[in-house]
Amino acid sequence: xxxxxxxxxxxxxxxxxxxxxxxxxxxxxxxxxxxxxxxxxxxxxxxxxxxxxxxxxxxxxxxxxxxxxxxxxxxxxxxxxxxxxxxxxxxxxxxxxxxxxxxxxxxxxxxxxx
Amino acid sequence: xxxxxxxxxxxxxxxxxxxxxxxxxxxxxxxxxxxxxxxxxxxxxxxxxxxxxxxxxxxxxxxxxxxxxxxxxxxxxxxxxxxxxxxxxxxxxxxxxxxxxxxxxxxxxxx
Numbered sequence: 001x002x003x004x005x006x007x008x009x010x011x012x013x014x015x016x017x018x019x020x021x022x023x024x025x026x027x028x029x030x031x032x033x034x035x036x037x038x039x040x041x042x043x044x045x046x047x048x049x050x051x052x053x054x055x056x057x058x059x060x061x062x063x064x065x066x067x068x069x070x071x072x073x074x075x076x077x078x079x080x081x082x083x084x085x086x087x088x089x090x091x092x093x094x095x096x097x098x099x100x101x102x103x104x105x106x107x108x109x110x111x112x113x114x
Numbered sequence: 115x116x117x118x119x120x121x122x123x124x125x126x127x128x129x130x131x132x133x134x135x136x137x138x139x140x141x142x143x144x145x146x147x148x149x150x151x152x153x154x155x156x157x158x159x160x161x162x163x164x165x166x167x168x169x170x171x172x173x174x175x176x177x178x179x180x181x182x183x184x185x186x187x188x189x190x191x192x193x194x195x196x197x198x199x200x201x202x203x204x205x206x207x208x209x210x211x212x213x214x215x216x217x218x219x220x221x222x223x224x225x
Contacts (some may be wrong), residue, residue: 002158006150033213042118042215043158091157102148102212105157 002104007090012112013082015060020078020111024036025094032075033103035091043091049075050097082113116141117165118216126222131194137204139156145207147224149178152201152218157200161189161202180195 005024013019025032030051035043046065047054051072061067064082069075079086089110093103118139127133139147146165150158162171162178162186171178175192191198201218208214 006157035215040217040220042217044215045213088157093157101207102160102163105150105159107157108155110155 003068004094004104006090006106006109008109009014009107010112011023011082012114015084015113016078016081019082020076021111022089022090023075023077023092023094025074025092026096026104027073029096029104030072030096031095031097031101032069033093033095035066035093035107036075037089037091038050038087039109046077046090064107079111082111084113087113116206116208116212116214118214119218120198120204120219123217124222125196126224127194129194129196129225132190132192133194133221135189135191135202135204135221137189137216138214139185139187139204139206140210141185141206141215142206143184144145147178147180147187148205148207149176149187150203150205151156152203154200158203166168172194179182191221194221196223196225199223 030048036047037043064080067077089108091108095101095103095106097107121136127185148163152158164180175191180187203218204216206214
C-alpha cells in the first residue's frame with residue numbers, strides 16, 4: 001500500500017495521559033499536514049510541514065500539542081495531558097510541490113479520551 | 115474571512131436518483147477547488163480538482179462544476195448507488211498549501 005498510513009487507527013486513553021500518533025506520507029511527497037475533525041464537521045487545519053520544517057501552526061494547536069517530522073519523512077503528533085475535548089479524528093495528509101499538489105489523506109486516528 | 119459553505123447539510127435520496135450538492139466560497143486568493151468523499155470513520159478521498167479556468171470536471175458518475183465569478187461549485191451525482199452514502203466535502207485552496215474545508219453534505223442513499 002503506497003498511500004498515507006496512520007497509526008494507530010483507534011486510541012482510547014484516560015484524561016491526563018499523553019498520546020502519540022504517527023503518520024507515514026506517500027514517499028515522494030514533501031508536504032505533510034495534520035488536521036482534526038470532530039463529528040459532523042469538516043477537517044480543521046492543525047499544522048503543516050514542508051520537508052522537516054514546520055511552517056505553520058494553527059491557533060487550535062495549544063501548548064499541549066506538538067508535531068515533529070524529524071527527517072522529512074514520517075511525522076508524529078503528540079498530545080500531552082489529554083482532555084475530553086481532544087476526542088476527535090486526527091487526519092494526516094501529504095502532497096507534492098509538483099503538479100497540482102493534490103493532498104492525499106490517511107484513514108485517520110480516532111482518539112477517545114475518557 | 116475565508117469560508118466554504120455547503121448545502122444542504124444532509125440529503126436522503128432513493129437509489130438510482132440524481133442529486134446535486136452545492137458549495138459557496140469566499141476564499142481569496144483562489145488556487146483550486148476539490149471535492150472529497152468521506153466514508154464514516156475514514157479519511158477523505160479526492161473525487162475532482164478544478165482550477166480557475168476549468169468549468170466542468172467529471173469522474174464517472176460524479177460531475178463537478180465551477181463558476182469562479184460567482185464563487186460557486188456544485189457536485190452532481192448521477193444514478194446514485196448505495197455506496198454513494200457518505201459525506202461530501204468541498205475544499206478550496208487559497209494559496210500554496212492552505213486548504214479551507216466546508217462542513218460537508220451527508221448523503222444517504224436508500225434502497
